[in-house]
Amino acid sequence: MSIYRPGEDPRAPGRGAPLLASELPDTRIRMIDNFRLPPAQNLMREVVALHAASGLQLPADPAVSDPGRQADLVIANEVRRLQSATLFWISPDMTALCQHAATTMPAFQPGPGDLPAPYGLMYFAAPIGGYDPFPRIILSGDSDATLVIAGAPVPVCAVSWGPWNQQGRWAGGGTWFTFFSPAAAGIREICERYGLRPEEAARVRMPPLAIDSELACPASGTPPLEGTLEEAVRDPHSRYSWMHLVLCACRMMAASRSVSVAAEPPSPRHVRKRSARAGVSSPGDPVRLVDIRARGSRRQPAREDTRRSSPQVRFPVRGHWRQQWYPRAGAHRPVYIEEFVKGPAGAPFRAGKTVYVFREPGERARRPRPDAGEELEP
DSSP: EEOOOOOOTOOOOOOOOOOOOHHHHHHHHHHHHHHSSGGGOOOOHHHHHHHHHHSSSSSTTTOOOEEEHHHHHHHHHHHHHHHHOEEEEHHHHHHHHHHHHHTEEEEEEEGGGGSSSSEEEESSSSSSSEOOOEEEEEEOTTTTTTEEOOOOOOEEEEEEEEETTTTTTTTEEEEEEEEEOOOSSHHHHHHHHHHHOHHHHHOOOOOSSSEEEEEEEEESOOOSOOSSSHHTOOTTTTTHHHHHHHHHHHHHHHHHHTTTEOOOOOHHHHHHHHHTTTTTTTTOOEEEEEEOOOOOOOOOOOOHHHHOOOOOBEESOOOOEEEEEEEETEEEEEHHHHHHESSSSSSSSSSSSSOOOOOTTTTTOOOOOOTGGGGOOO
């Protein structure tokens, strides 16, 4: 048996920089085009079919037993979600804040009004999770075996979602989440992640964001868990923890005045035309940029105290989650009781171990809006 170790392929480039918000529309087009490739060239379909055959794939239709047909359904559904998706780009600072805030946010099962759009693609400029790929044994045609030893961890950096009710089995509806990782960078990483031989990996056309895993969660009732939802979201290796972080970002976008949601300038005309050809329902719809809202600087202390006490980073100061009852929706949802971000404008953001949310310096915490229940309306 030969051994193929990480770093032996000099042609493998390093993983690229995170996507810019302006690149997200083109990234969606390339993902749709890649997922529509014929079965013989479609790596994502092959991976889904392999998982379906081994019982690891979340089925798009539990009544379908054929792995190839199941893979066709999963990929077709993903294409439809991407075509209808509103695009969100989450800044690194906002991602860091969500990762810390999610540790104390109460867990809940998402209903239609808990997500900022019925269909969405949300890209995080810093990974929200990751894992080490398994070592793989690859058999060649002459019965020779190659052990592929896993290299760098696989980061998870994006999620798509859309309504899903398990083919009518969930009376209250539910949501399908697909998590994505950056495309494998070069032949070596493709071999490590997907268990392909180098000559097979050389023929692969990777999408810019590759399907990593899926999760379906009903809006009501009991999710298919061994324990409780609260336990699942606290497990960093669980897909429910990734869903929980996505929901945390959504709650902060809906209820926090310290979060800025701005529209990226319209995509160039040629990108809009390509989006229309790819079947995107709203090709001119802008990317929503989600970041920490800039605040005015606080009054500086006396000159002799400035060098000793002025922080060189921005950080959240005080705050907590509260469960708020929404009468019209008939549900509790977490709401941030806001405080403020301390530090000079433009300084790097650092989220500490304590979870904080913000308001303007000296401003009293506001009461929930009388119409807050509207946030949870479909």
